[in-house]
Amino acid sequence: MSYPYGGRSHYSVVIVGGGQAGLSLSHCLQQRGIDHLVIEKRSLVHSWRTQRWDSFCLVTPNWQCQLPGWGYLGSDPHGFMVKDQINDWLAGFVAHVKAPAIEGVTVERVSRVQGTGERDRFMVQTDTGLYTADQVVVASGGYHRPIVPRLAEKLPATVAQYHSAQYRNPAQLPEGAVLVVGCGQSGAQIAEDLHLAGRKVHLATGNAPRCARFYRGREVVDWLADMKYYDMPVTEHPLREGVRDNTNHYVTGRDGGRDIDLRRFAREGMELYGLLSGFDGGSFELQPNLRENLDSADATYNRINASIDKFIAAQGLEAPPPSVYTPVWEPAEERTRLDLAAAGITSVVWCIGFSPDFAWVDAPVFNGRGAPVHQRGVTNEPGLYFLGLPWLHTWGSGRFSGVARDAEFLAEAIEERKMGLRSSAMEAPSAPALRAA
Structure with missing residues (x-):
C-alpha cells in the first residue's frame, strides 16, 4: 500500500481521533518535536458539524473555549456561540494546528506487538493498511453508539x-x-x-x-x-x-x-x-x-x-x-x-445519550462495563493513553475548557517515555525482531 501522509508506516505516536482532543495533543507534540500521525475516521472535528441541531449553542460561556494556542477570538466572552460560530472557530483551530492527519480512515484494531521490554510497539490496523507506533493515544471520545x-x-x-x-x-x-x-x-x-x-x-x-x-x-x-x-x-x-x-x-x-x-x-x-x-x-x-x-x-x-x-x-x-x-x-x-x-x-x-465502543482496542485496560481504567488518561498498558473523555481528570476534560491541560499532561508523559525508549535502544546491542502478539 501507499501511505497517504508522508509515505511512512511507523510513527513515535499515533493519535486515533481528530476532534478537539486529538488536535490539542497534536499541537503539544509538535511543540516538542515528536513525530506523530492523527487518524480520523471521518473528517477533523466532524461531530460539531454533523451531530448538532440547527439551533445548537454552547451551554458554557465563550471565555471557556481555550484550546492550545487557540482561545475564543470574538467580542462576546460571556455569550454562547451558536453552531455556525463554533464550527468557524474550530476551523480556525484546525488551520492553526496543521496536524499531520489522514481523514476518512477507520482504525479497526490497536494491539501490542511484543519485542523485548521497552522495545514493544503497537500495531494500528486500519481499513487502508497497517501502521506501527511506539505509543498510541485513543482520542476518539466516549460518544460512539x-x-x-x-x-x-x-x-x-x-x-x-x-x-x-x-x-x-x-x-x-x-x-x-x-x-x-x-x-x-x-x-x-x-x-x-x-x-x-x-x-x-x-x-x-x-x-x-x-x-x-x-x-x-x-x-x-x-x-x-x-x-x-x-x-x-x-x-x-x-x-x-x-x-x-x-x-x-x-x-x-x-x-x-x-x-x-x-x-x-x-x-x-x-x-x-x-x-x-x-x-x-x-x-x-x-x-x-x-x-x-x-x-x-x-x-x-x-x-x-x-x-x-x-x-x-x-x-x-x-x-x-x-x-x-x-x-x-x-x-x-x-x-x-x-x-x-x-x-x-x-x-x-x-435523547438518552451514547455508549462507548472501544472493542477495537485490544488491551487489558477496561473494566466490566467496557470503560477504560486510567489515571489522568494513562493506562497500565505502557504507551497506551486516553484523551478527551468526560471527567478524564476534571469537569472540563471532555470540553473546550479543560482538554488543553490534559493534552499537555499526556504530551509530557509521552515525551518521558520516548526518552526512555531512546535510551533503551542506545543501550541494546541490536534491535530485537518483532513477533506478532
Whole structure:
C-alpha cells in the first residue's frame, strides 16, 4: 500500500481521533518535536458539524473555549456561540494546528506487538493498511453508539424515530405531537426547540439535574470558576470516579442564556411524565416518578446556588441578595400510560445519550462495563493513553475548557517515555525482531 501522509508506516505516536482532543495533543507534540500521525475516521472535528441541531449553542460561556494556542477570538466572552460560530472557530483551530492527519480512515484494531521490554510497539490496523507506533493515544471520545432502547422496535412503522444526533429542526419531523425521551442537556434543549416552534411536546423525564444560568448578578459558571470547581480533579470529587456516570445539568445558552425550567414548560402546555419504561398495546408505559425527578433537579439547582451563597459570604463579596427556587407548577397526578394514537404522537426523539465502543482496542485496560481504567488518561498498558473523555481528570476534560491541560499532561508523559525508549535502544546491542502478539 501507499501511505497517504508522508509515505511512512511507523510513527513515535499515533493519535486515533481528530476532534478537539486529538488536535490539542497534536499541537503539544509538535511543540516538542515528536513525530506523530492523527487518524480520523471521518473528517477533523466532524461531530460539531454533523451531530448538532440547527439551533445548537454552547451551554458554557465563550471565555471557556481555550484550546492550545487557540482561545475564543470574538467580542462576546460571556455569550454562547451558536453552531455556525463554533464550527468557524474550530476551523480556525484546525488551520492553526496543521496536524499531520489522514481523514476518512477507520482504525479497526490497536494491539501490542511484543519485542523485548521497552522495545514493544503497537500495531494500528486500519481499513487502508497497517501502521506501527511506539505509543498510541485513543482520542476518539466516549460518544460512539447512539443509545436507542429495544422497545423502539415495538413502535408502529408510521411513527418516525430519531436519535438526538439525527435531530436538526422541528420542520424535519412530520406534523403531529412529538415524544422526547430524556431530559439531559440534549433532551431538554430539543424539547425547548420544539416547544418554541409551537409543536405539541410530550417529555419523558429522567434523573438529570439542572442549574441556574445566572445567579446573584453573574453567570453561574463564572462563580464556579472562581470557586475552583473546574480545577477539581476526579480524585477529589465527592463522587470520585462515579461522577463520570452523571448526567450533565440541563441549562441553555440560547438567546443569551437562560434557565431551562420544565415546570414552566408544563404550565405552557408541554406534557411531562416520569421515566419511560416500555411500550405495550399501543401505549407507552411510564414510571410514576415525575414529581421525584422534578424535585431532585430543583434540589440540585438550589444546592449549587447555596454553595455560591457560602462562597460570597466567606469572601465578603458584594452581590444581589440570595434566592431559592420555588416550583411554578406541580403535577396533579402521576400518569403511567400514554396512548400513542390518542395523543397524536407521530414522532419520537431519543435523547438518552451514547455508549462507548472501544472493542477495537485490544488491551487489558477496561473494566466490566467496557470503560477504560486510567489515571489522568494513562493506562497500565505502557504507551497506551486516553484523551478527551468526560471527567478524564476534571469537569472540563471532555470540553473546550479543560482538554488543553490534559493534552499537555499526556504530551509530557509521552515525551518521558520516548526518552526512555531512546535510551533503551542506545543501550541494546541490536534491535530485537518483532513477533506478532
